[in-house]
Structures are given as C-alpha cells and as structure tokens.
Amino acid sequence: MTLGFLARLMLACLLISCAGLAGAQAQKQGGMLRVTHRDNPPSASIHEEATISTDMPFMAVFNNLVVFDPDSPQNRLDRIVPDLATSWKYSDDDRTLTFQLRDGVKWHDGKPFTSADVKCTWDIVTGKVDGKMRKNPRKTWWFNIKEITTNGPLEVAFHLNDPQPSLLVMLAGGFSPVYPCHVPAAQMRIHPIGTGPFKFIEFRQNESIRLERNPDYWKPGRPYLDGIEYSIIANRSTAILALVAGKFDLTLTGEVTPELVKDVKAQVPQMQCLLQPSNTQGNLLVNRERPPFDDARIRRAMGLAIDRKAFSDILSRGVYNVGGAMLAPPEGLWGWTPEFMATVPGYSADVEKSREEGRRIMAELGYGPDKMLPLKVSTRNIADYRDAAVILIDHLKTVYIQAELEPLDSAVWYARLARKDYAVGMNVQGTGIDDPDVMFFENYLCGSERNYTAYCNPELEKLFHQQSMMKDQDARRQLVWEIDRKLQEDGARPVVYQSQGGTCWWPHVKGLKLAVNSIYNHWRFEDVWLDR
Amino acid sequence: MLSYVIRRLLLMIVTLFGVSVAIFLLLRIVPGNIADILFDSAGLIDPAEKQKIVVDLGLDKPLPLQYAQWIAGLFRGDLGYSYVSEKPVIDEILPRIPITARLAGIALLFAVCTGVPLGVISAVRQNTWLDYGLRILSLSGLSMPAFWLGLLILMAFVHFFGTIPIYEREPATYWAWIQMLVIPAAAVGFRSSALIMRLTRSSMLEVLRQDYVRTARAKGLSEGAVTFDHALRNAVLPVITTIGVETAFLMGGLIVTETVFNIPGVARFLVEAIRWRDYPMVQNLVMFIALVVVTVNLLVDLTYMFVDPRIRYGG
Numbered sequence: 060m061t062l063g064f065l066a067r068l069m070l071a072c073l074l075i076s077c078a079g080l081a082g083a084q085a086q087k088q089g090g091m092l093r094v095t096h097r098d099n100p101p102s103a104s105i106h107e108e109a110t111i112s113t114d115m116p117f118m119a120v121f122n123n124l125v126v127f128d129p130d131s132p133q134n135r136l137d138r139i140v141p142d143l144a145t146s147w148k149y150s151d152d153d154r155t156l157t158f159q160l161r162d163g164v165k166w167h168d169g170k171p172f173t174s175a176d177v178k179c180t181w182d183i184v185t186g187k188v189d190g191k192m193r194k195n196p197r198k199t200w201w202f203n204i205k206e207i208t209t210n211g212p213l214e215v216a217f218h219l220n221d222p223q224p225s226l227l228v229m230l231a232g233g234f235s236p237v238y239p240c241h242v243p244a245a246q247m248r249i250h251p252i253g254t255g256p257f258k259f260i261e262f263r264q265n266e267s268i269r270l271e272r273n274p275d276y277w278k279p280g281r282p283y284l285d286g287i288e289y290s291i292i293a294n295r296s297t298a299i300l301a302l303v304a305g306k307f308d309l310t311l312t313g314e315v316t317p318e319l320v321k322d323v324k325a326q327v328p329q330m331q332c333l334l335q336p337s338n339t340q341g342n343l344l345v346n347r348e349r350p351p352f353d354d355a356r357i358r359r360a361m362g363l364a365i366d367r368k369a370f371s372d373i374l375s376r377g378v379y380n381v382g383g384a385m386l387a388p389p390e391g392l393w394g395w396t397p398e399f400m401a402t403v404p405g406y407s408a409d410v411e412k413s414r415e416e417g418r419r420i421m422a423e424l425g426y427g428p429d430k431m432l433p434l435k436v437s438t439r440n441i442a443d444y445r446d447a448a449v450i451l452i453d454h455l456k457t458v459y460i461q462a463e464l465e466p467l468d469s470a471v472w473y474a475r476l477a478r479k480d481y482a483v484g485m486n487v488q489g490t491g492i493d494d495p496d497v498m499f500f501e502n503y504l505c506g507s508e509r510n511y512t513a514y515c516n517p518e519l520e521k522l523f524h525q526q527s528m529m530k531d532q533d534a535r536r537q538l539v540w541e542i543d544r545k546l547q548e549d550g551a552r553p554v555v556y557q558s559q560g561g562t563c564w565w566p567h568v569k570g571l572k573l574a575v576n577s578i579y580n581h582w583r584f585e586d587v588w589l590d591r
Numbered sequence: 592m593l594s595y596v597i598r599r600l601l602l603m604i605v606t607l608f609g610v611s612v613a614i615f616l617l618l619r620i621v622p623g624n625i626a627d628i629l630f631d632s633a634g635l636i637d638p639a640e641k642q643k644i645v646v647d648l649g650l651d652k653p654l655p656l657q658y659a660q661w662i663a664g665l666f667r668g669d670l671g672y673s674y675v676s677e678k679p680v681i682d683e684i685l686p687r688i689p690i691t692a693r694l695a696g697i698a699l700l701f702a703v704c705t706g707v708p709l710g711v712i713s714a715v716r717q718n719t720w721l722d723y724g725l726r727i728l729s730l731s732g733l734s735m736p737a738f739w740l741g742l743l744i745l746m747a748f749v750h751f752f753g754t755i756p757i758y759e760r761e762p763a764t765y766w767a768w769i770q771m772l773v774i775p776a777a778a779v780g781f782r783s784s785a786l787i788m789r790l791t792r793s794s795m796l797e798v799l800r801q802d803y804v805r806t807a808r809a810k811g812l813s814e815g816a817v818t819f820d821h822a823l824r825n826a827v828l829p830v831i832t833t834i835g836v837e838t839a840f841l842m843g844g845l846i847v848t849e850t851v852f853n854i855p856g857v858a859r860f861l862v863e864a865i866r867w868r869d870y871p872m873v874q875n876l877v878m879f880i881a882l883v884v885v886t887v888n889l890l891v892d893l894t895y896m897f898v899d900p901r902i903r904y905g906g
Contacts, residue, residue, distance in 0.1 A: 099863055101675065193644060249677055264676050264683055265863050266855035267760075292853045293863075297757060300745050301853075304755040471622045 086570070089285050090589035093307045095298040096289040097314050099265045102193075102248035105236050106184055109196040109489070111578055114233045115312055116268045116289045118582040119282075120167075121236030121253035124158055124177065125227060127580050129572045134493060134580055135392055136224060136532065139231045143172065143254065153222035153530070160213040164277045166239045167258045173212035179240035181207050181217070191244040197491070199501050199509075200229050203527070222528045225496040232492045233579040256282035256585040265291055276585070283570070283588035295319075303327055308568050308589070312578045313337040313560030317378040320561040329566050334378060335575050336390050337560035338491070341370065341447045343553040344476075344484035344512050351432070352482060356420050358550035359404075361483075363417035364458040366410045370450055370556045380557035381406070383543040384502070386493050387557060390575040393495055393539050403544050405553070417458035431461035437475065438485040440466035447555065448485035476511050486511070487558070493576040495539045499523045503551055514551040567591040592896060599892050603885050610881040614874050615658050624650060625674045625868045648674055650870075661874060671871035675864075680871050684857065684879065690758075691849070691856035695841055697772055698780035703834065706784040707827070710791025715818060717796060725788065732785025737844045741778045741851035748774075758854040779848040783837045790833055794826035801825075828899060835891035839884045 100113040105121065108114070124144040131138035144158035164172040183190030185201040203226065206218040217226065229235060242252045251259050254277070257270035268289040272282055290307070292298040299319055301307055303326050313335070315323065320332045345352050345361060352358060371379040380387040380394075383403070387394035400406045407413055426432050436455075438448040445466055452462040462483070467475060475481050488509075490498055500523060501507060505515035522542050529535040547553060560578070564571060570586040626644045645651050652660075664671055670680035713725040749755050756770040798804060799822050807821045842858055849859035857876060864872035895902045 099675075245677060263855070264673075264678075265860055290853070292757075293859070294850050294853070296742055297745060297755075297851055297853055300749050301755050301757055304749045304753060306755060306757070468622070473627055 086283050086588045087590060088283050088588070090283075090591070092284050092287045092309065092568070092584070092587065092589065094287060094289045094309045094311065095302060095307050095314070096268065096291045096311050097295070097298070098293060099291055100262075100268070103251045103259065103262055103268075104192070104244065104247040105234060105251075106180075106238060107192050107194045107196070107244070107248065109234075109491070111312060111489075114579050115582045116270070116287075117251055117259070118233045118236070119255050119257040119270055119287065119584045120251050120259050121238075121255045122164075123231060123233075123235050124160075124237060125231045126583070127231045127574065127577075129581060129583070129586065132573075132575050133390075133392065134228075134231070134574045134577045136228050139227055143177075143237055147227070149222075154219045155216050156219065156226060157214065157216040160215065161277060162213055164254050165275060166242075166254055167252045167273060168239075168242075170239065170241060171212075172237070172239075172254050174209035174215040175212070176240045177215045177237055178207045178209050180236075180238045183238075183244075193244075193248070197234060197501075199504070199507060200497060202500060221524065222530070223496070224530055224532075225494050225527060228492060228494045229497065231580070232577075233582060234491045256583060257284075257287060260286070265293075267291060278585060281585040283586070284584065287584060299323060302563060303330075305565070309564040309571070310562055312562040312573070312582075315561030315563050317375045317559065317561065320563065323563055330563050331566060331568075332561050332563040333573055334559050334561045335573060335578065336380065336386055337489070337558045337578055338386070338493070338576075339487055339489040339558045340384075341485065341487050341555040341558065343451065343555055344481065344486050345550065346479055346482050346484075346512065348479060348513055349482050351424075354424070355550070356424060357432070360417040360420040360458045361455065361460065362405045362547070362550045362553045363413040363420075364454045364460070365405060365451070365553060365555055366454055367406070367555060368410075369454070370447065373450055374446060374556065375559065378559050380559065382557050383547050383554055384498050384552075385495060385539060385543055386576055391493055392576060393493065393536060393543075395540055395543065399540055399544075403547055405547065414457045421459045426459040428459065431456075431459050433461050434463070434483050435465040436462045436483050436485055437465040437467055437472070437481045439472040439487075440468055443487050443558075444485055447487070451485050451555070479511070479513065484511075485555075486552075491577075491579050495523075495535070495542070496527050499526075499542065503546060512552050514546075514549065516545075516549065516551075519545055595896065595902070596893065599889055603889055606885050607878070607881060611662065611874075611878060612658075614877045614881075615654075615661065618868070618870055618873055619654065621868070625870065626650065627868075661871075665875075665878070670875045673864075673872050674869045675867050675872070680875050683860070683872065684876060687855060687857045687860055688879075690854060691845060691858055693772060694776055694779070694849070694854060694856060695838075695845060697776035698783070698841060698844075699834070699838065701773075701777055701780035702783035702787055702837065705780075706787025707791050707830065709784075710788040710830075711795055711818065711823060713788065713792040714795035714799065725792075729785040729788045729792075732781045733789075735781070736847070737779050737782060738847040738851050740781060741775065741848055744774060744778055745851065757852050775848050775852040775854060778852075779841065779844040782844060783841060786837065787830060787833060791826065791830050794829050795822055798822045798826040824898070828895070831891055831894055831898065835888045838887040842880055842884075 096116065098112055100116065101108055102113065103117050105113055105117055122143045124142060125139050125147065126142045127134040128138040128140045143161050143164060145161050147156060147158045149156055160174055166172055181201065181204060182188040183192060184195060184198065185204050186195065186198055203219050203221055203223045204217055205220050208216050208218065219226065236253065238247060239252050249262065256273055256276045258273045260269040260271045262268050269286065271286045272284060276282065292301065295314065298310065302310055303323060315332065317334060320334060323330050324332060343361065345358050347353055347358065367381045371377050371381060382394045382400065385391060385393035388396060401408065405413055436448050436452055438444040448464055452464060455462045501509050503510060503514055504523065505517065505520060519542060522538065526535050526538045526542065562573060567590045569588050569590050573581050625648065626641050649657065672678065673680055673683055676683060709725050713722045716722050745755055756774045758771055762768040762771055804817060804822055807817045845856065845858035846862055849856045861873065861876045864876060
C-alpha cells in the first residue's frame with residue numbers, strides 16, 4: 060500500500076512538474092480558456108458558499124492576503140507566499156499577526172484597496188458585523204480571532220485569543236478572499252468585485268460564467284489569458300465527450316472519476332489527467348441521541364463491520380484512500396501512516412477478525428442471525444452517497460444488522476441532518492483545507508453546527524486546542540494522530556473512505572499547477588497560458 | 592361554431608386556474624424549502640439564521656396571501672425575483688423561451704413530417720418488408736429513452752466526425768448552427784414520430800376497409816386520390832389529437848435532451864429550479880408550460896372544426 064501511495068505521489072509530482080516546466084517556455088499572451096463546469100453555482104460569493112462549484116470559477120476574481128505557493132505540490136504552512144500582504148509577522152507572544160499590505164492595488168471598479176477592506180471582510184465572516192450575507196459557512200474557522208485592527212491604510216493586525224499557527228493556512232485557502240468594503244453582499248452574490256487577475260463579466264444561470272483579463276492587475280505581465288469561460292454542463296458524459304472532441308481545454312477539478320480518467324486517456328493518450336484527493340470523505344453517521352444507538356457498544360459493532368478496502372475497491376477500483384479524519388499520506392500532511400493505522404480498531408487488515416468482535420458485541424446485546432437489528436440507512440439520493448450506502452448495508456449484515464436504504468432528496472436530506480432526524484446515515488463531506496484546526500473545530504467540537512452526530516468529548520476538546528497552539532509541526536502531527544485515533548475509537552463519525560477525483564486538460568494548457576492535498580486553492584489562473 | 596370556441600376558451604381559463612392552485616400548493620407540500628437548501632447545503636443549522644431567510648423571502652406569510660400576491664403579480668407582468676439568482680424571474684426566463692420553443696417546434700415538425708407519411712406508407716404496404724421495417728423502426732422509437740439516444744448520437748459524432756453537436760451561443764458556421772438545432776430535435780422527436788407513425792398506420796388500416804373508400808375506388812379514382820383525399824383525411828383526426836397530447840410529453844423529453852445536449856432552455860432550467868425549491872421560478876415556468884400546452888390543445892380543438900364538419904355544424 061505504501062508503494063502504491065508513493066507511486067501515486069511521484070506520478071502527481073511528475074505531472075505537476077511537467078506543468079511547471081511549461082512555465083519555463085516562452086509564455087504566449089491571449090486566448091480564452093474553456094472549462095467545463097458541473098452545475099450552477101449557488102452564488103458567486105465565495106465567502107457564502109462551501110462548494111468547489113463557486114470556489115473554482117470565482118477564485119480568479121480575487122486575491123487573498125497570502126496564498127499557498129503555486130509551485131509547491133502540497134499546500135502547507137511552510138510554503139505560503141505573499142499575495143495582497145507583502146509580509147507578515149507574529150508578535151512575541153504569538154497572539155498578534157500583523158500584515159503589511161501592497162500599495163497601489165485597485166478593485167475592479169477602480170476604488171483603492173486598503174486595510175479597511177481586510178478588517179471589514181473578517182469582521183463579517185467572524186460574525187462581529189452583520190454584512191448581510193445569506194450564509195457564513197466557515198464562521199468556525201475564525202473562532203480564535205479576538206479583534207482586527209488597522210494602522211493606516213497598509214497595515215492590518217489579527218489579534219488572537221491563543222497562538223494559532225494554522226490561521227495563516229486558513230488565510231491562504233481559496234475560501235478566504237479579501238472582499239471590498241464598499242460592495243454590498245447582495246451584489247457580491249451576482250456580480251463580484253475583486254482585485255484579482257480576472258474581472259467578472261457575466262454569470263448566466265445554468266449556462267455559463269465569463270471572466271475577462273484585468274488589464275490593471277497589480278502583478279506586472281499577468282495574467283496571460285484574455286479570459287476564462289466556464290460552460291455549465293450538467294451531464295458528466297456530455298462534458299467528457301465535449302472535452303475529448305476538443306470543445307474544452309480543462310475540466311472542473313475532481314469531476315473525472317478514476318474510471319473516466321482511464322477512458323479519457325484511452326481515447327486521447329496525450330490528455331493530461333491528475334487524480335487527487337477531492338477533500339471529501341465518506342463517513343458513517345450514527346445518531347447517538349436515538350436509542351438503541353445511544354449504546355456505545357452498538358456503535359462500536361457497526362464500526363467493526365466496515366471493510367474500508369472493499370469500499371475503495373468497489374467505488375474506485377482501489378483508488379480511494381483509507382484513513383481517519385485527516386487526509387492520508389503521502390498526499391495528506393496529517394493523516395496516519397499505514398503502520399499507525401493498522402493499530403487503530405476497525406482498521407486492521409483482518410476484517411473478519413474485526414467482524415467477529417462485532418458479532419460478539421451484538422450477541423451480548425441479544426442480537427443474532429435469527430434476531431437482526433432492523434434499521435434504515437438514510438442518505439442523499441445521488442450516486443456518490445447511494446452507492447456507498449448500499450455497500451454499508453451489505454457490511455452491516457455481518458454484525459446482525461438488517462438495514463434498509465432510505466434515499467432522500469437533497470433538500471430533505473439536509474433538513475433531516477439539521478434536525479438530527481435520522482438513525483443511521485451515509486454521508487459524504489468535504490473539508491476546505493488539509494489542516495487539523497479546520498477538521499476538528501468544524502466537525503467534532505461540542506455544539507458545532509456541522510457536528511451532525513452530536514459527538515461531545517470535553518477532554519478531547521482540550522487536545523483540539525492544545526494541538527492548535529503548537530508551533531512544532533512534527534510534535535503537533537503526533538498529537539493529531541492520537542486525537543484522530545480517539546475519534547475513530549469513539550465512533551464519532553467513522554470515516555469509511557477518502558475520495559479521489561480527476562482533473563483533465565489538453566497539453567496546450569500550460570502553467571497549470573495543482574496541489575495534491577486540496578482541490579480548492581490553485582485557481583487564480585494568473586500563470587496559465589495557451590500554447591496553440 | 593362561436594359557442595364551441597367560447598366554451599373552449601372558458602375551459603382554458605378554468606384549467607389554468609386549476610393548474611395555478613395545484614402548482615402553488617404542491618410546491619409547498621413537498622418537504623424542504625429554499626431556506627433549508629441554502630443553509631443546510633452550506634452545513635449551517637442555526638435555526639435563527641434559517642428563520643431570517645424565511646422572513647426575507649416572504650415564506651412566513653400566510654399561503655392565501657402568497658398566492659394572491661403571485662397571481663396579482665402575474666396580471667401586472669411582475670413575476671417576482673428568483674430566490675437563487677436574486678434577479679427578476681422574467682429576465683431569467685425570457686432568453687430561454689426562444690431556445691426551447693425552437694427546439695420543440697423542430698421536434699414536433701420532425702415528428703409529424705416523418706410520422707404521418709411513414710404511417711401511411713406502412714398501412715398502404717401492409718405486411719410487406721417495408722411495413723415490417725417501419726414497424727421495427729417505430730417500436731425502436733417508442734422503446735429508446737431520449738437521453739440514451741442522445742448520448743449515442745453524441746458518441747457517434749465524436750467517434751466518426753471528431754466534433755460534438757452541443758449548444759454554442761455563437762456557432763462558428765451555419766452548418767454547426769443546423770447541427771445544433773436539428774440533431775437534438777430529432778433525438779427528442781423520434782419517440783413522438785414513432786407514436787404518430789403507429790397511430791397513423793392503424794387508423795389508416797381501419798379507414799381503408801370502409802365502404803366509402805371501396806366506393807371511391809369503384810368510381811375509378813386514382814390510388815393517390817383514394818389514399819390522401821378520402822382515407823387520410825378521415826384517419827388523421829386521432830393523429831391530430833395525439834399531436835396535442837404529445838406537446839405535453841415533449842416537455843418531458845426536452846428536459847433530458849436539453850441536459851444531454853447542454854441546451855440552456857426552459858425545460859432544463861425548470862428542473863434546476865425545482866431542485867432549489869425556487870418557488871417564483873418554478874411557479875412561473877410551470878404556468879408558462881401549462882399555457883403553451885393548453886393553447887396547443889385549443890388549437891387542436893379548433894383544427895377539428897375544419898377537418899371534421901360534424902363538429903363545425905354541431906357546435
């Protein structure tokens with residue numbers, strides 16, 4: 060398995076390096092990049108959405124304070140480079156992070172960018188100021204920000220409750236653009252204004268999104284492209300056929316399944332395709348407030364029934380990763396090594412032994428082949444969710460649980476999750492950044508909005524805060540592994556698989572640099588050019 | 592005749608009123624609303640924030656008031672704002688209507704222009720190889736789902752011609768424009784064509800055995816005059832009825848065809864609007880489709896008057 064991981068990482072790095080080497084050629088100015096898109100983005104406002112459908116097309120309209128180094132195939136704390144901030148510095152007690160800002164930057168409507176825009180953006184997303192946003196899905200990311208102050212138009216400081224090295228990681232993500240203070244939220248949803256390399260031109264619902272080169276971009280000579288056009292193609296088969304026929308240059312990231320990657324490469328051998336973690340994981344939701352699932356023993360038995368390798372084999376022919384809450388290495392920075400993973404209950408290679416243990420627990424509780432525990436596995440009625448739920452039902456039978464599938468319309472599924480009106484669910488969930496702060500505080504904190512299973516462990520929460528404050532990232536990793544182990548042992552939300560998705564592009568698209576541990580952060584397109 | 596037309600018009604108004612009530616109530620009976628989707632798709636479950644959006648969108652008002660506001664708006668030409676795009680519904684719908692209308696029109700034309708003549712040929716050449724071939728063709732049309740046929744066509748184009756006839760806002764050539772319109776229309780019209788072909792055939796076979804047809808032949812009329820002037824004119828009545836019904840069915844076919852060929856028309860837009868529970872958009876789109884279907888059926892009823900004198904004089 061380790062060799063497979065390494066081979067994949069080497070292949071990914073090779074592809075990324077090839078794309079990077081292309082940057083060494085003489086770049087050509089001009090051309091329209093044509094990209095497929097899978098669905099209608101809910102809005103154009105990145106801060107209000109939690110989907111790649113909004114992040115990828117609109118990231119190029121904006122800038123962040125800092126960004127992940129596009130030349131680094133892994134998004135990580137030590138590879139963060141300036142964007143709107145030219146430099147940054149922590150105070151001696153690590154509780155104040157001060158940014159010096161770039162001078163002379165203008166918004167697309169001609170107004171100057173200042174520190175007030177930074178303060179205004181984070182005052183809104185932290186909830187201190189009502190910015191009239193419809194939604195604020197990443198409010199939990201900023202739990203540690205006490206206050207934001209400015210010192211003149213070109214200096215802004217983030218004052219923190221506790222030291223938090225990961226704050227910089229979150230600021231570098233595609234979901235953290237700087238918004239203009241003078242543009243109302245309602246306009247940002249339909250006609251966003253940014254400082255980025257491309258200006259927003261048009262968003263036709265269910266049809267297309269068009270961006271145009273910003274001639275006044277602060278980075279000299281960038282961008283190379285005249286514009287980018289995303290065509291919304293709801294049918295994946297049509298999108299792939301259109302890519303193969305040359306109607307498009309690039310697919311929406313992560314949209315090409317492992318099987319389709321093979322198919323595309325067979326039809327067009329020169330097509331560049333990269334399979335990478337899609338930052339989504341399939342997990343088992345067990346409502347611990349609803350009997351009999353308030354009994355930890357039943358939850359444990361359910362966890363022991365899962366054969367994670369079977370999920371990966373069936374859903375992706377072995378491409379999906381197996382791991383805990385954090386993304387597995389070599390792509391992920393914080394996931395368990397295979398050796399560590401083998402020591403976690405339910406992750407043993409000997410699945411039959413785990414299931415035997417599960418059956419023993421269930422037998423103690425009075426269940427057996429003649430008296431199965433009946434339940435419904437609720438899930439969203441789309442293929443990614445439904446297919447996994449069907450496999451789960453099959454696995455649960457091995458520990459005397461007779462489950463029935465309950466597919467739900469998306470609207471109903473979300474409403475039921477919100478009300479915790481389910482017993483057992485199969486969920487697929489995305490996370491913006493490969494970082495423990497994002498994962499733990501968003502999904503496992505007592506009372507957190509996305510803590511769907513209502514898991515609450517105050518002792519573990521202390522460790523969440525402890526790891527968040529640690530400067531030594533290697534020591535932090537050890538602690539994160541232990542926290543992740545405890546989460547899986549407690550059956551907080553057993554992680555069944557970590558998905559991978561493909562991105563394909565024609566060789567004439569140069570300068571495209573993707574990361575292996577996130578699909579959300581490399582869509583500025585300022586270095587991309589077309590060689591045709 | 593006038594009273595027949597007036598009766599049909601009154602019936603049309605009653606039908607549209609019934610449709611408006613049904614759409615309005617059904618949308619609100621279906622579990623989940625736009626507030627659920629907007630908030631929960633982003634992982635938010637704060638009931639206070641959800642309530643805020645319910646109030647913002649006017650979903651907290653009593654249902655009769657919401658209905659009255661919608662209908663009053665319809666009469667004023669104000670269709671309201673889309674909850675999702677936050678743009679006027681009329682601005683979202685209007686550019687899409689010509690696209691779907693063109694596609695539906697060509698599909699219907701294709702269905703009639705191929706279905707009726709082939710049905711006649713099949714009847715006239717009953718139990719010949721030509722008849723068997725046409726019957727197999729019509730059965731295939733009825734059996735093949737439009738999305739599957741659409742994908743087959745796209746795959747064949749990519750494989751044999753290296754191109755794909757999906758929608759483009761500004762097609763490069765006139766030929767590309769023709770392809771973009773005709774191929775999806777044929778894909779969606781194939782089913783209707785098959786149905787019309789079978790109906791025409793069976794209707795013609797029945798009429799061809801009638802005494803008046805035998806009389807026409809005995810009078811020495813040419814086979815063409817017997818088939819088209821005497822037989823087809825009488826056989827075509829049920830076919831006309833079917834064309835009216837097929838207009839409604841065509842909308843179902845258009846949803847998948849617009850998706851497969853990536854055509855930004857009304858049908859595909861409607862499905863998206865339903866998915867998001869975008870009430871103003873769904874209500875107005877369904878009302879528009881209902882208006883089209885009811886109008887086509889009115890036209891079919893009026894056509895009867897000209898084709899069948901018994902209706903004209905009996906009315």
